[in-house]
Structures are given as C-alpha cells and as structure tokens.
Amino acid sequence: MRVTFLIGSSGTGKSYQAMNLASQRDIRYIIDDGLLIKENKIIAGKSAKREASRLGAVRRALFMDRQHQQKVIESLEKEKPEAIMVLGTSRKMVDIISEQLSLGEPDHVLWLEDLVSREEIELAQKIRKQEGKHVIPVPALQLKKDFSGYFLNPIKALRSLGKESGSAEHYKSVVRPTFSYKGHYTISDGVIRSLVHYSFNQFSEVQPVGRTFVQNSATGLEIQLEVRVAYGVSIPKTLEKLQQSIIDEVEGMTSLHIDQVMIHVRKFQS
Template identity: 45%
Template sequence: MEIIALIGHSGTGKSYKAIAVAKERDIEYIIDDGLLIRGNKIVAGKSAKRENTIVSAIRRAVFMDNVHRLEVRNAIIKHNPSKILILGTSDKMIDKITSSLRLPEACERIYIEDISTEEEIDIARKYRKKEGKHVIPVPTFEVKKDFSGYFIDSLKIWRKKENPKEHTVYEKTVVRPTFSYHGKYTISDGVIKDLLRHVASKVIGISKVYGVQIKSLEQGIIISFNVEFMYGNPIMPLITLMQKQIIYEVENMTSLNILAVDVTVKKIVIP
C-alpha cells in the first residue's frame, strides 16, 4: 500500500485540490479530517468539522478516539486500497495519522505550495478567515446527514479531458463547521411550521393545515401534520407535490436535512 501525503497549513486549499491530486496519481481513496473517502462516497469515519471545539476537531482528524480509529482502520482493511492520499497540516500530522491507523509511512509528500500559486493560496486563506467555510471533497448529499442545520453548499469542478468534447465533473461540499468563529445559530420549530403552512397554502385543494409536529433526530428532522382537503381534488398527486415542495423550501432556507414529511388527510370538506 502506498501512502501519499498532501500537506499545507489550515485554510490553504488542500481539500479543494485533493480530488485533482488523487486523479492525477490514480488514487481512489482519500483521508481528510477524520473521513475515509472513496470517489464520491464517505466509506467510514466522522468529520472533524462536526466537532464543537478546535481541540476536539484536531483529535478527531488524527484518529485519537478508539472507536473512530477502529472503524476507519477496519474499513481500510476491508477495501485494501493500493494507494491512499492523506491530507494534513504538517508532516507531523501525517505521521500521526499513519501511526494511529497503522499504515505505512508516506512514500511521497506533496506540499500545497508546489501545486498552488501564491494567489490561489491567498484566496483560500481569505475565504477561510472571512467566512469560516471549509471544503469537504465529496458531494453535498454525502455529508448533509452529518451537517444538518449548518451552512452547506455544493461546489462543482469541471475538468477537461484531452478530447475537448469530454469533461468530468467533481462535486465538493462547502460547510461552516460547528467550531466556526462565526458562532452558532438556532432555528426554532415555529419557523419550520410557518414555512410549511406557507408552502401548503399554495397547493390547490388544501383548506386547512394543523397538528404540525417536528421531530428532531441526529441526522435531520421529521415533519408530520394533518390536512383537510376540498372535495373534488386529486388527493395523492397533490400530497406528493406538497411533500416535495416542503422538502425543497425548508432545506433550501434552513439547511436542515428533511428525513420525511408525513401527511395525514383528516377530512374532506364539501363546499
């Protein structure tokens, strides 16, 4: 197994460059901030960006937690990759990760200054310092369940191939971690209920929405409520439409992960 290290100080654009580096060196697996990633999938681990403090984030990133370390170690044994790209802020961090996961020492060390221009690094630093945003090199749907309620956005990178008619799209995710200096925010159930009622009011045939309940889980929320329908309207198509619209509106405005929207038709109203 070959271990290749990508090294750079925090906020210099390592995660942004990771997919390109892996692609150029034919590396399928990446270890970044506590996650084992293969292509567009998180194979194992928990993101350090989900920790409440910088200290706990560092501990997570170097696999100091026994359960976390064992999960990722077992996944590596199971998948048996020929190469792994490990991201770290220093040579010492890379060595700590390989030691924790009982991996070979890095046979190649790539420094961010060697693959990024000074301008690119400066932009990355300003982006991190000003807005507190971090990049995770997997698509948004892969990390959203772990970052429900936090700033989250997708970033698509287009890479041209030798054939000008061909291209590859790599998607990355931008998050604002729990330990961001910008502080925390809370979205009350009342806001979600107001959004739900607003969406429902635009669906033809619904005369009343009531009994709204919000169930919060670690990976997101479940919304359930009752409705009354006006007689003569197709119930199932309209409910399906309403569910899709609620998921879209609430997720778009709050970044909460909607696990389910359960609707109960309690009454048919005859004019």
C-alpha cells in the same frame, strides 16, 4: 498499498484540490479530516469539522479516538485500496495519521505550495479567514445529517490543478464548522410551521387542518400534519409533490435536514 501524502498549511485549499490531484494519480481513496473517502463517497469516519472545539477537531483528524480509529481501519481492511492519499497540515500530522491507521511509509510526499499558484493559495486563505468556510471533498447530500443547521453549500470543481477538458467532475461541499462560529442561533418550531404552511400556496387542492407538529431528532426534523384534499385529485401524486415542496421550503430557508414529512388525510373538500 501505495500511499501519497498531500501537505499544505491550514486554509490553503488542500481539500478543494485533493480530488482532482487524486484523479490525476489514479488514487481512489482519500483520508481527510477524520474521514475515509472513496470517489466522492464517505466510507467511514466522522468529520473533524463537526467537533465543538478546535482541540476536539485536531484529535478527530488524528484518529485519537479508539473507536473512530478502529472503524476506519476495518473499512480499509475491507476495501483493500491499491492507493490512498492522506491530507494534513504538516509532515508530522500525516505521519501520525499514517501510524494511527497502519498505512506505512509514503511512496510520495507532495506539498500543495508546489502544485498550485500563490494567488490560489492566498484566495483560499482569505475565504477561510474572513468567512470561516471549509471544504470537504464529498457531495453535500452525504453531509446534511452531520451538519444539520450549519452552513452547507455544494460546489463542483470544474477546473483546478491543470484539470483537462472532458475529465470527470468532482463534487465538493463548503461547510462552516461548529468551532468557527462566533455565536449561536436557534430556529423556533413556529417558524418551521409557518414555512410548512407557506408551501401550501401552490396547492389549491390541498389545505392544512389542525396543528402541524415538529419533532427534533438527532439527525434532523420530523414534520407531521393533517390536510383535507379536494375530491377527485390523485391523492398519492399530490401529496408526494406537497412533501417535496415542504422539504425544499424548510431546508432551503433554514439548512436544517428533514428526516421525514408525514401527511395524514383527514377529509375531502368539495
């Protein structure tokens, strides 16, 4: 297996640049921040950015947890990658990761400062310092459950590291880790119910009846509600549109992940 190290100080834009650099060097697998990533898809691991403390994040990124480490090793044995890139903030860090995952010595060691301009690095550092934003090189959809309730924004890298026109686009997600927050916030079930009812504004043929129930789970929200439907409309098509409207409204306003929306038809309206 061909191993490449990409090293750069914290907040300099390693994760943002990694997918384009890996593509240029024909590397399909990346180890970044506790995750094993294959072409924009998480194969194994848990993001260090979801840890509650910086110490916990460091331990997660270094695969110090035995169970976490073993799952990633098993995935590597199953995938058998021909080449892999390991990201870290120092040579010591990538050496530890390589040892923990039994990757062996690197074939190439790259320093981000030699690959991108000083202006790009300074901009990345400014965003990290002022806004607490971090990048994970996978689509936002794959992260929504792990980062439910936290800042999450999908982006496309259209140009970086001299990317040529016509090359494949790489998806990335901007998150604000738990440990970067300076406080906490909560969103009451009453607010969720209000957003659900607001979704009915564009559905004159469907009206809510009774109470809307909101259940919190480990992976997101479960919403249950009862409705009355106008006689003569297509119930499956109408309720599918209503479900999607509720999901868009609640997730768009709160960033909370919706596991499911259960709609029960109680009666018809004339």
